[in-house]
Amino acid sequence: MPTLLQCSVHANTTNYMEYDFREIEKKWRKNWAENKTFSASDDTSKPKYYVLDMFPYPSGAGLHVGHPLGYIASDIYARYKRLQGYNVLHPMGYDSFGLPAEQYAIQTGQHPDKTTKENIARYRDQLDKIGFSFDWDREVRTSDPNYYKWTQWIFIQLFNSWYNPRTNKAEKIETLIAIFEKEGFSGNGHDILTGGVEKNLAPFTAAEWKNFDEQQQQETLMNFRLTYLGEAYVNWCPALGTVLANDEVKDGFSERGGHPVERKLMRQWSMRITAYAQRLLDGLDTIDWSESIKEAQRNWIGRSEGALLRFQVMPHPDLSPALSKGKGANTQGSLRSEEEQGSLRSEKGKGANAQGSLRSEEEQDTNAQGSLQSGKGQGTNAQDSLRSSDNKPGYLTGKAEVSKLNLIRAKEMRDNPTPAESKLWSELKTKQLGLKIRQQHLIDIYIVDFVCLSKRLVIEVDGDIHDHQVDEDLVRTQNLITKGFKVIRFKNDEVLNNIGAVIKQIKQELNTLPDFADDSDEATEGVLEESTVLPPGKERGWEIEVFTTRPDTIFGVSFVTLAPEHELVSQITTPAQKAEVDAYVTKSKNRSERERMADVNTISGVFTGSYVLHPFTGKQIPIWVGDYVLVGYGTGAVMAVPAHDERDYKFAKHFNLPITFVIEPPKNSVEAKASPETTPLSFGEGQGERYGEGEQKPWAEKEGKLINSDFLNGLDVKAAIKKAIAEIDARGLGKKQINYRLRDAVFGRQRYWGEPIPVYYQNGTPYVLNENELPLTLPEVDKYLPTEDGEPPLARANNWKYYPTAGSSQGEEDKAGYNYEHSTMPGWAGSSWYFLRYMDPHNTGEFVSKEKAAYWNQVDLYIGGSEHATGHLLYSRFWNKFLFDLGYITFDEPFKKLINQGMILGRSSLLTAMPINFEVGKKDELTEEDSNLQMELIKQRHFVSKNLAKKIVSNDLNQEEESHVAACLKPIFDEIKNRFAKYDLNEDSLKLNTIVFTRRVDIKYIDNDILNIKDASKDPLFSFLNKSQIVPELDGTYICGNEVEKMSKTYYNVQTPDELVEKFGADTLRLYEMFLGPLEQAKPWDTQGINGVHSFLRRFWRLFHNSENEFSVSDGEASKESLKTLHKTIKKIQDDLERFSFNTGVSNFMIATNEFTDQKCNNRAVLREMVILLSSYAPHIAEELWEKLGEKGSVTYAPFPKFNPDYLVESSFEYPVSFNGKMRFKLELPLTLNATDIEKEVMAQENTAKYLEGKAPKKVIVVPGKIVNIVM
């Protein structure tokens, strides 16, 4: 071996001519590459093991020592599994689309592909140096068309699929079409609905579906596709010119680049991840991930169980008829976020139809519905919503609330009048009044008993009334008044017993009223016959829909709060409140997310002037607007229960709104939790309602007994929730509901450097490409910037259009071609399925073959940073589940075990920077120039070595140090004395100011905390050192302080692996990174310790060599001690690997090596096993020694040593003898002794008597083979 005798860099003495890691590592890197040592075979007869690292983004900065930490751990494990005989898949590739390369391209004009390739080359070079056992033949890059062809293909599969709740999985869209053709679609209640987004889609019959034209069908299907075009509020980043995913935004700024982000409504491709919310939640229980990541995902999905509850709005008489119109507006009430967005857009449509109060019902109905429907976030605009009003079901239109049942009931009402109604009608229809009176006539949304349209007089006969009917009648009356009607009421008794007086009163009323033209004869009657259907006896005004997890507190509702963006706000605000509400809404909308976040404690809100009716008590409840309610969650409206919710409580306090306690905390809880501030309340009858008494606090816990709550009284919270939901459901006020915080994922980016979305538009309708037209490659553009009219960069591409291939049935437009989608896919697209491509990276016919996917299956071990907790790790689970549903793969979860490596923190070196003081007596006489100079000198920092600085601050200098510091500062003080003497310089004031600042200095100028002043001051970055005085320690060294913080260029604390590999070798680096501490923990980087690990490898090397550095091992029997050391080590190493405790693994190698050194063991058989053990941690040195031992082939595939416990059997044990649990001395005893004998032996000891101090032991605990404890 040439390496053996060659001198290493350090080897200028014979003593140190040994382990030449540079030669060894170079040699084996080459050997592995040439022999493709780590190539994974697809030999399915062997057991497989899949070890994966998180996909790196090849940034221009290259790797620092923190990056390879996880790669080293996974590599050790992969190599361990190979030793165990597994067929190991351990691939690596690059997530190579992304913003930084594009930003660089914008700045420099360089094609991002070029910079990306350069960055990858650098990454590869760095990775190669560390000796990873990646199978590079399987490398994938997301920006490679051969790869993104399949990303596009998956997009198409998602587009062509929907989520079927009946089967609870994704299916081809054809199965949905089959359902439409057979059953049609029956609206809200239809169980093929998913996700909630499309729930307001209008019902249609099978026949109607078949009659839809192409566009209508496409629009309808768009409601169900798993990737769809829709309008959504997005995180828009103006600086980057693109939208960002929620997880790419941190505190209102972009994660990459730190630019401000704002909310904006945009037409976007989205992924219906919400369809999988429940399965993504359930799946967490089946995988071996850290609890913190699972918890983060659970929070992100944010499931909450509760009830959807409708509150009827009581329109205020002051509300203008035009505004108050709109039956449609109430039917769905408040909306989810997507809907909300739509409602903002639909204003136009709404305004357009809301003209007269007496247009035909049908028209009103459908228009209002249509405009509302358009808000369903399905990528429509105002035009669409207008178009949709022709009542053709598309995904925009539809009437949700009309049911045949109601129609029948309405007719029944008319056909079966009460006796009183019947009696009155017989009088009125005789025309004795001289005016036309109508019976059971529809006005707006109400069926009135009788009406004279030409006089606008409504005559009502009340049945048996009870309390809350009064309130409902009040609403009805008020509503009719706003429509320009006068309402008179009679009781049943009056009609039945005194019909004459009733008729007389009616006549009087009619005489006093002016005439109106009765122009609605046919129309209104017709409507009544055809489509007007109302719930019996239940009039409807607008409704506010709220989501609550606490339906049990329904009787504690004292107000309802709407989000400022809520669509009903503008409609229900009374004229008196309008100015105030408008101002508030405008202010809230303009507040940035960040502002709202920073300002959570400021309570703000405004009263709308309107009320809702309590669904159970009929009480009036004020409607407020408050920005503590978020439009994006639930329905954008809350029922406020201030007594049992912190935020509601604060709001109520602030605006002095009633607080009604409805839950009495359990007695013991109150006592336990009571503090002066939370004095238990007295919950007696009549005490329920309180107005802002300071000492009362909300009780938000889910325990206690219900009070002041009618039918819920006495129940505990859990039971009350159940009963409340049941009652809400039974009375048709709402229903049980599960809500998720998870939003659909926006899938488009207005950027160049990403996968093109394989879609073209024909008449505005999006179509996906055919599979054989993939990949749709990224076109060339002149600039990587948006066009002048704000289109994404892809719009710049020349003549980049879709020309249908054979098979498409297109017409004239063909020649011109169709426009492609101009946005590209987000960064997470390619990384959501890459783990599958590694299984079959060169397959040109499929994204992965079924057989290979079945064999390689789940990733057994996945290592990466926890920063991907809610991004990548959620999206890839989603895609995996989707591909599983479609039968392409056989596993539902992609990553079986996940380990998050902790961050390696940098250790920044800090200079202690101190300013100086000096005062002048004649301040006023300072020239401007000198005054400036004084300021400058005072601002100037001087750098004092750490230990001296400490003493200066604590005024602890000795004589010698004092004069040393003075000498160091003399030049600057002399200068000051010269310059400022004439201003009556106060020389006593000339000293260091003890205010201490710090300044970072590059760690490359630091060795063992000592600054290399000479080199550092030559660096332009630290030229300030030249201008300042430097005060070193007495021995002339300058000692730096240090601080542990993130490794970053700006902190000058970045340690690259390259330098360390150069200096110590890859094996040392690998061992040291593992040795630092537990893999999952964050830990500071400290280069000092690397020497210890390096010298361990040298000692290990020396075991195989004699003092002349010649390879020398003995062939005889190993000593008993050596065998014991070996087998102890085999066991420990294996145990540590199994529990991913790599740091203790390294320790155990050191311990073993120390022991072998002591034993002077160079036994071949023992050392051979040690080489195999070490090979996963330090593969280069292991290969070299393996070869020297005369073994054939790579150590990679040697069998892992077998642990034999026989070698560890001991005949005696050194018992620790404790007194009261405190170990005092040790005693070696044979292991054959039983407890009684051990006790006897211990008690016989002199030492025992000494520690007993003459007392008799109370008890002696003996655990054979473990411990002796004497209790005194």
Add this chain to the structure above:
RNA sequence: GCCGAAGUGGCGGAAUUGGUAGACGCGCACGACUCAAACUCGUGUUCGAAAGAGUGCGGGUUCGAUUCCCGCCUUCGGUACCA
């Protein structure tokens, strides 16, 4: 605020099921080798002079607690008016 993780020498950390606290390494001190330095090797190194004390703090369970239980404090990570 909520959720998660963690607090052990001068430093990184070990102690796997309740059984000798501080393995291993760094640093430091001393010694050997050397003209000398580096390297290497050896010895010591929780605090305390000692008795003794000691794993963030205060309690508890136990013969025995870094480990289990209760209550706090601090640090780090995630998340945040989520109804």
